[in-house]
Amino acid sequence: MQKTILLVEDEEAILEMLEMILQQADFSTLSANTAEQAQEILAEKTPDLMVLDWMLPGISGVELARRLKKKPELKKLPIIMLTARGEEDDKVRGLEIGADDYMTKPFSPKELVARIQAVLRRTSPNNNQPLLQQGVFQLNTDKHILTINNQILDVSPLEFKLMQFFMQNPDKVFSRSQLLDQVWGRSVYVEERTVDVHIRRLRKVLAEHGCKEAIQTVRGFGYRFSAPADQ
Amino acid sequence: MQKTILLVEDEEAILEMLEMILQQADFSTLSANTAEQAQEILAEKTPDLMVLDWMLPGISGVELARRLKKKPELKKLPIIMLTARGEEDDKVRGLEIGADDYMTKPFSPKELVARIQAVLRRTSPNNNQPLLQQGVFQLNTDKHILTINNQILDVSPLEFKLMQFFMQNPDKVFSRSQLLDQVWGRSVYVEERTVDVHIRRLRKVLAEHGCKEAIQTVRGFGYRFSAPADQ
DNA sequence: CGTACAATGTCATGGCATTGTCATATAATT
DNA sequence: AATTATATGACAATGCCATGACATTGTACG
Numbered sequence: 266m267q268k269t270i271l272l273v274e275d276e277e278a279i280l281e282m283l284e285m286i287l288q289q290a291d292f293s294t295l296s297a298n299t300a301e302q303a304q305e306i307l308a309e310k311t312p313d314l315m316v317l318d319w320m321l322p323g324i325s326g327v328e329l330a331r332r333l334k335k336k337p338e339l340k341k342l343p344i345i346m347l348t349a350r351g352e353e354d355d356k357v358r359g360l361e362i363g364a365d366d367y368m369t370k371p372f373s374p375k376e377l378v379a380r381i382q383a384v385l386r387r388t389s390p391n392n393n394q395p396l397l398q399q400g401v402f403q404l405n406t407d408k409h410i411l412t413i414n415n416q417i418l419d420v421s422p423l424e425f426k427l428m429q430f431f432m433q434n435p436d437k438v439f440s441r442s443q444l445l446d447q448v449w450g451r452s453v454y455v456e457e458r459t460v461d462v463h464i465r466r467l468r469k470v471l472a473e474h475g476c477k478e479a480i481q482t483v484r485g486f487g488y489r490f491s492a493p494a495d496q
Numbered sequence: 497m498q499k500t501i502l503l504v505e506d507e508e509a510i511l512e513m514l515e516m517i518l519q520q521a522d523f524s525t526l527s528a529n530t531a532e533q534a535q536e537i538l539a540e541k542t543p544d545l546m547v548l549d550w551m552l553p554g555i556s557g558v559e560l561a562r563r564l565k566k567k568p569e570l571k572k573l574p575i576i577m578l579t580a581r582g583e584e585d586d587k588v589r590g591l592e593i594g595a596d597d598y599m600t601k602p603f604s605p606k607e608l609v610a611r612i613q614a615v616l617r618r619t620s621p622n623n624n625q626p627l628l629q630q631g632v633f634q635l636n637t638d639k640h641i642l643t644i645n646n647q648i649l650d651v652s653p654l655e656f657k658l659m660q661f662f663m664q665n666p667d668k669v670f671s672r673s674q675l676l677d678q679v680w681g682r683s684v685y686v687e688e689r690t691v692d693v694h695i696r697r698l699r700k701v702l703a704e705h706g707c708k709e710a711i712q713t714v715r716g717f718g719y720r721f722s723a724p725a726d727q
Numbered sequence: 728c729g730t731a732c733a734a735t736g737t738c739a740t741g742g743c744a745t746t747g748t749c750a751t752a753t754a755a756t757t
Numbered sequence: 758a759a760t761t762a763t764a765t766g767a768c769a770a771t772g773c774c775a776t777g778a779c780a781t782t783g784t785a786c787g
Contacts, residue, residue, distance in 0.1 A: 369598050376596060379618065421734055438640040442613060454610045458774090459736055465775065466735095483640050484744070484773070485653030652745055689763090690747055696764060697746095715755070715762065 268385060271295045271312040273303045273329070274347065275321050283316065286374040292381070300324035307339060314385060316377075317364075319348040330364060343384045346452075347372075367452050387447060397432040400492030401476065404432050413474040423448075424467050431480070431490035440487040464488055498681070499616060502526045502543040504534045504560070505578065506552050514547060517605040523612070531555035538570060545616060547608075548595075550579040561595060574619045576611060628663040631723030632707065635663050644705040654679070655698050662711070662721035671718040695719055 270292045274280040277298070284294050295312055297303040300321050317326045324332075326346065333339045346367035365384045368377060397404040403412045404425075411418045411428055420428065430448050439447070441457040449455060464480060471479050481489045501523045505511040508529070515525050526543055528534040531552050548557045555563075557577065564570045577595040596615045599608060628635040634643045635656075642649045642659055651659065661679050670678070672688040680686055695711060702710050712720045 372598070423735070437638045442617065446614065446617065454604075454606050455735090456737065458738085461774065462736075462776090468775095482774070486640055489640065654746070686746095687748065689749085692763065693747075693765085696766095699764095713763070 267291060267293050268313040269293045269295060269310070270381065271297065271303065271306060271315040273297045273300065273315065273321065273326065274318040275299065276318075279318075283377075286377060287381075289374075290378045290381075300326065300329040303329060307333070307342075311339075311342070314343045314345065314381060316345050316347060316381070319346055319367075343387075345380060345384060364452060365450055387450075397429065399432045399435050399490075400494050402428075402432060402479070402492050404429055413471070413476055416474060418470055418474065420467070420470055423463060424470070427463060427467060428490075432492075434490075436489060436491050438483045438487050438489045443487065460488075498522060498524050499544040500524045500526060500541070501612065502528065502534065502537060502546040504528045504531065504546065504552065504557065505549040506530065507549075510549075514608075517608060518612075520605075521609045521612075531557065531560040534560060538564070538573075542570075543573070545574045545576065545612060547576045547578060547612070550577055572619070574615050576615060625664075628660070630663050630666050630721075631725050633659075633663060633710070633723050635660055644702070644707055647705055649701055649705065651698070651701055654694060655701070658694060658698060659721075663723075665721075667720060667722050669714045669717050669720045674718065691719075 270287050272280060272283045272287070272294055274283060274296075275298050280296055280298070284296060287294050295306055295310065297306055300323060303315075303317075317330060319326045321329070330344055330346070333342060333344075343365045346364040348367060348369050365387070366380050368380060395405065395407045397406070401414050403415075404410075405412075406429065409425065411420055411425060426448050427444070430444070441460040444460050445453070445455060445457065464482075468477065468480055471477060476493055479490060479492060481491060483489055501518050503511060503514045503518070503525055505514060505527075506529050511527055511529070515527060518525050526537050526541065528537055531554060534546075534548075548561060550557045552560070561575055561577070564573060564575075574596045577598045579598060596619065597611050599611060626636065626638045628637070632645050634646075635641075636643075637660065640656070642651055642656060657679050658675070661675070672691040675691050676684070676686055676688065695713075699708065699711055702708060707724055710721060710723060712722065714720055
């Protein structure tokens with residue numbers, strides 16, 4: 266099905282270029298020049314993804330993103346930030362705003378399309394599958410609840426995302442960098458070792474429910490999730 | 497296996513810094529001060545990725561990138577552009593060149609490495625088959641599992657890679673140095689006799705599952721893998 | 728406004744599997 | 758039997774991973 270992308274960008278030339286690139290890649294597009302316009306559009310329609318310029322006259326892109334993340338109905342809308350050279354600041358970059366990815370201008374059309382598809386891939390399975398079931402494990406995306414044999418697990422947001430990704434790809438081995446890409450997102454730069462730590466925390470929770478073996482270490486390669494059989 | 501990065505940058509200080517950062521991150525590097533030098537290097541060697549300064553004396557980085565994209569053999573070489581703040585005026589130009597990523601100077605070493613790895617992951621997709629089947633043997637690269645008659649074998653990372661190579665090339669004889677090249681990788685220096693030891697370890701595991709004969713010694717030449725017929 | 732707590736990222740440490748090498752035994756070839 | 762090639766067992770070095778502790782940041786709550 267054709268996905269809809271909302272473009273928010275004040276420079277008319279770039280906006281038109283974005284429209285062209287995305288329509289070429291078989292997306293349908295909505296366009297706004299300002300954050301205010303974007304909000305009007307969002308009041309009526311829900312696109313599958315938003316490409317948002319960092320700097321906008323009036324309400325900035327950063328500010329818009331922040332506001333949207335507070336609205337439950339738009340919280341899940343994936344955002345790709347556009348920044349121009351020099352606007353970057355180590356602190357501002359990344360998850361702080363809750364963007365799923367960001368790109369610096371200038372960028373190649375190919376890359377833009379690739380990143381959009383990557384983000385959609387990462388975020389859209391949820392919509393198709395609000396309920397993931399793997400053996401004794403059950404993960405409810407909407408309610409944000411993870412259970413083993415109907416017992417609720419107390420996990421952090423990140424642990425939840427990790428489990429979600431694992432349950433979408435059972436039995437497959439993922440390297441630490443793959444996990445960082447897929448779970449943390451491309452816009453964050455964290456140490457690979459950090460993955461170990463979160464796996465450990467997750468294992469600890471799982472162990473309390475007798476599923477110590479669910480996440481396996483594949484030495485030299487990464488980690489794998491295999492759900493114990495239902496009982 | 498170690499990847500090679502070609503660095504093209506006219507400022508000697510920055511070049512040296514790049515070399516240091518990348519070697520630290522276990523890349524091997526090639527360096528050029530000018531686009532001309534870069535072309536000479538590219539005539540002989542094909543790196544896995546190029547980090548290219550936007551502005552260069554003589555032929556500029558933009559121009560070099562454009563030329564390379566026209567050569568079929570170098571078309572696929574991933575490029576990360578380096579730009580200084582303030583050089584970003586021409587946004588549209590970047591769209592045409594087809595660089596895979598951009599970085600603004602100054603940048604953090606961590607980010608550079610992360611971006612290089614991200615680009616490499618994106619551009620070198622797994623061209624290996626996810627499932628290899630040879631008689632009773634089955635090797636799943638996704639799940640990272642090796643089985644004989646559906647019984648899982650417990651093998652080390654290196655043994656797994658060895659088996660993967662053998663199963664991709666059944667019934668062929670390989671010399672020890674060929675195996676070292678293909679399985680260990682070119683950049684490592686290891687005694688040829690070491691291959692013997694690993695063959696032995698592998699045989700031991702296979703013997704536990706009744707496949708003692710799967711790896712055969714070809715005296716004076718090397719080793720060959722032949723899968724016993726399915727049963 | 729400050730305190731407390733939860734979440735996350737990073738580091739140092741120690742243990743253990745993996746790996747490379749060698750010395751020696753065994754097998755094949757002449 | 759002598760020579761060469763391979764197999765085997767033992768050992769040391771290395772590298773990878775689990776773990777605990779700590780710093781930082783964000784957030785809820787008084």
